[in-house]
Amino acid sequence: MSISPADQARGNHLRRDFLGVLAYVELSAFERLSSDARYSPTLHDRAVLGRLAVIEFQHFELVCAKLAELGLEPEDAMLPFQPPVDSFHERTRPADWYESLMKAYVIDTVSADFFQAISGFVDADTAGLIGRIQSAGDASAVLRERLRAALADDPRLASRLALWARRLLGEALTLAQLVSREHAFLRGLTGAVGAGGGDATRGLTVELAAAHSRRMSQLGLAG
Amino acid sequence: MSISPADQARGNHLRRDFLGVLAYVELSAFERLSSDARYSPTLHDRAVLGRLAVIEFQHFELVCAKLAELGLEPEDAMLPFQPPVDSFHERTRPADWYESLMKAYVIDTVSADFFQAISGFVDADTAGLIGRIQSAGDASAVLRERLRAALADDPRLASRLALWARRLLGEALTLAQLVSREHAFLRGLTGAVGAGGGDATRGLTVELAAAHSRRMSQLGLAG
Numbered sequence: 001m002s003i004s005p006a007d008q009a010r011g012n013h014l015r016r017d018f019l020g021v022l023a024y025v026e027l028s029a030f031e032r033l034s035s036d037a038r039y040s041p042t043l044h045d046r047a048v049l050g051r052l053a054v055i056e057f058q059h060f061e062l063v064c065a066k067l068a069e070l071g072l073e074p075e076d077a078m079l080p081f082q083p084p085v086d087s088f089h090e091r092t093r094p095a096d097w098y099e100s101l102m103k104a105y106v107i108d109t110v111s112a113d114f115f116q117a118i119s120g121f122v123d124a125d126t127a128g129l130i131g132r133i134q135s136a137g138d139a140s141a142v143l144r145e146r147l148r149a150a151l152a153d154d155p156r157l158a159s160r161l162a163l164w165a166r167r168l169l170g171e172a173l174t175l176a177q178l179v180s181r182e183h184a185f186l187r188g189l190t191g192a193v194g195a196g197g198g199d200a201t202r203g204l205t206v207e208l209a210a211a212h213s214r215r216m217s218q219l220g221l222a223g
Numbered sequence: 224m225s226i227s228p229a230d231q232a233r234g235n236h237l238r239r240d241f242l243g244v245l246a247y248v249e250l251s252a253f254e255r256l257s258s259d260a261r262y263s264p265t266l267h268d269r270a271v272l273g274r275l276a277v278i279e280f281q282h283f284e285l286v287c288a289k290l291a292e293l294g295l296e297p298e299d300a301m302l303p304f305q306p307p308v309d310s311f312h313e314r315t316r317p318a319d320w321y322e323s324l325m326k327a328y329v330i331d332t333v334s335a336d337f338f339q340a341i342s343g344f345v346d347a348d349t350a351g352l353i354g355r356i357q358s359a360g361d362a363s364a365v366l367r368e369r370l371r372a373a374l375a376d377d378p379r380l381a382s383r384l385a386l387w388a389r390r391l392l393g394e395a396l397t398l399a400q401l402v403s404r405e406h407a408f409l410r411g412l413t414g415a416v417g418a419g420g421g422d423a424t425r426g427l428t429v430e431l432a433a434a435h436s437r438r439m440s441q442l443g444l445a446g
């Protein structure tokens with residue numbers, strides 16, 4: 001599972017890209033989530049979304065600290081990922097608070113799965129950081145419960161949110177593929193998810209979509 | 224300086240309003256600052272503004288904890304202040320990142336002066352909370368240095384930002400007067416800033432404007 005000595009240079013490059021995309025995903029999630037919080041139906045919900053945004057920012061700071069520890073500039077590591085991640089956000093502007101909530105949930109869960117899948121192929125230290133970030137938040141649970149409550153209050157939301165979640169998943173997978181292809185994350189994944197040495201990108205895509213679909217079913221939505 | 228026993232009921236009311244407006248100012252500053260952060264010229268600046276936004280949110284949580292400790296619902300305490308504070312933000316939408324920076328600086332400093340002026344008239348416990356919030360942040364210093372750097376880089380910014388800061392001050396004072404008049408904060412202030420029992424609101428306004436003007440001069444701007 002670990003990087004062989006011969007692959008050291010590639011390993012360092014992979015780690016920088018990995019931490020860079022993770023940092024930028026967290027920073028942009030923080031900004032979008034806290035902007036969207038303003039449209040919450042109640043002050044209580046604004047505070048809840050604000051708290052989740054702050055958790056994203058704390059993750060961002062953890063990743064930046066790790067980059068700095070490795071002697072890398074966080075800005076340099078993030079820059080290549082700014083255009084595709086920004087484009088994802090531009091293409092998925094929530095129309096209201098419920099769509100924001102679903103967007104936060106999809107980003108949170110799909111990116112967790114994505115980084116988890118990749119973390120088996122980075123060094124143990126970096127993988128440990130991912131583990132800490134994943135377990136620290138509990139953001140997913142808060143979002144899932146809030147979505148469940150919203151769907152119970154207004155069953156007409158279900159079809160709209162199911163459609164919206166499918167669109168979000170599509171855009172998230174496109175982003176994951178783009179980032180993976182351009183930054184070679186998935187070369188390390190070949191054989192792991194793409195059984196028999198098949199197309200790793202395709203393997204991961206199928207896996208991410210299946211996990212998403214299970215979560216939507218748990219919300220009572222057609223995934 | 225402290226509330227007399229006969230004024231206990233009024234004191235409780237004052238405290239709830241005081242904490243309510245403070246909480247809502249912090250929450251909305253958090254949301255606006257973190258939304259505006261997205262327009263920062265560099266990723267480094269985005270991270271700096273994000274960090275300041277997170278500090279605002281932590282203050283918001285401190286104030287909510289105090290309200291809860293007093294057996295008060297934070298949402299109820301904040302609600303009366305939502306329309307005037309939201310209106311302030313609607314009337315002062317920054318056109319770019321430099322205007323966001325100045326807005327954050329003006330809100331941070333003028334509201335600090337405002338809450339400081341009022342804190343002499345609330346109970347010691349509440350006044351202590353204000354003190355902790357004021358000293359914890361250092362947000363003003365960060366913003367001031369960032370503005371100073373921006374003005375040094377582009378001297379043409381000066382006249383635009385001076386004009387913008389005057390407009391922000393005008394809107395902030397309007398908000399302070401509105402909030403004070405409707406919620407009777409300033410009755411306690413009579414005689415303190417309005418010398419000879421004069422108009423307390425006017426006294427405080429003059430004081431806030433003078434302090435702002437000194438800060439603008441320090442930035443090399445005509446206040």
